[in-house]
Amino acid sequence: MNLNFNMKFAEGYSSNSQIARVLTENWVKENSYCPCCGANPIVEYENNRPVADFYCSKCAEEFELKSKNGKLGGIINDGAYSTMIQRITSNSNPNFFFLTYNKQNTVDNFLIIPKQFFTPEIIIKRPPLSDTAKRAGWIGCNIDISTISNLGKIFLVNNSNIVKPELVQEAFNKTRFLREKNIESKGWILDILNCIEKIPTKDFTLKEVYNFEKELMIKYPNNNHIKDKIRQQLQFLRDKGLIEFNGRGIYKKT
Known part of the structure; x- marks a missing residue:
């Protein structure tokens, strides 16, 4: 696992958000593996897929990526509140990758929170956008990962240290029984x-x-x-x- 971003993929982009998206998604595609079965590599979905960003061709686990420059923190910005609630209460909700990186364009932390740890309680509704906003009335949400059990925060990279894949798989599968619960x-x-x-x-x-x-x-x-x-x-x-x-x-x- 190479913790450095491949900067050649940033060529041709001027927007910082686009550069960050391209670099982080490419890093996951080139360096990650399936935390469930260990298959390597995982596969990237086509762009703008509403449900997930990556999937495992071997065990069919799906993953969505959230990335951030700097410390991870306990609150993660997300998209539409209603969409998020609908996803996490359905059978098709993905697991979530969280990636943090630094100014040197290297990965500091890369963890997965399995989908069974997502409940409506950790999804925080934001106030509607004002009437003068372009998307007036739109309601976004934040993900409060600070309340998630430590068993649900499984690091593949922890403070720039690569965790052994067999430990990641063991931790990931240890709580899969929760998926059977209402x-x-x-x-x-x-x-x-x-x-x-x-x-x-x-x-x-x-x-x-x-x-x-x-x-x-x-x-x-x-x-x-x-x-x-x-x-x-x-x-x-x-x-x-x-x-x-x-x-x-x-x-x-x-």
């Missing part, structure tokens, strides 16, 4: 994962997870059995190998 069930699993990640130690207790009961009650006001639900999700995560149960209400992050 929105509500998936939401509960992801919420409990986030609660666990807020606990600073690797070992944690059931009581420490119970401390998030009030927070979960606000989110699920119609559920009168929050503690039962917490225990249920912990057992599920244990069965999936994402946490270990060591007896007497003590768990361990794997």
Whole structure:
């Protein structure tokens, strides 16, 4: 994997946004592989495809690319709000690549967030454009990736360090079971994962997870059995190998 952009693809372009798009898309096409099955290279779709930018010809996973000059941050600008909501709640939503680069035109970070981690909650609606705007009334959105579990942020390149592909594949496929869940069930699993990640130690207790009961009650006001639900999700995560149960209400992050 070569972390440098191939600058010859910028020739003939004057717009900075066009140059950035061409350079980043070409870099992914020449350097990335499928995080699901490891196939290399992935294939670029034709321009202006509304659903995704790349796909894997072996396992058919689809990927959309978001790139940024500088630090990634927790909020990512995206397109139309209604389109984004429709996509992530459908069966055809893609996985998302996020790429950051520097002034030297080299890649700093390249990660994938699998599609099962995208829920309507992380899509933030922006105010409509004013009546004087060219697209008056248009409503865009931002993606809040700061609330996504660390299990859903899988780096192929982390701070200019290339991660071993076998580790990427293992991490990507570890949570594929979430795709089988409906929105509500998936939401509960992801919420409990986030609660666990807020606990600073690797070992944690059931009581420490119970401390998030009030927070979960606000989110699920119609559920009168929050503690039962917490225990249920912990057992599920244990069965999936994402946490270990060591007896007497003590768990361990794997």
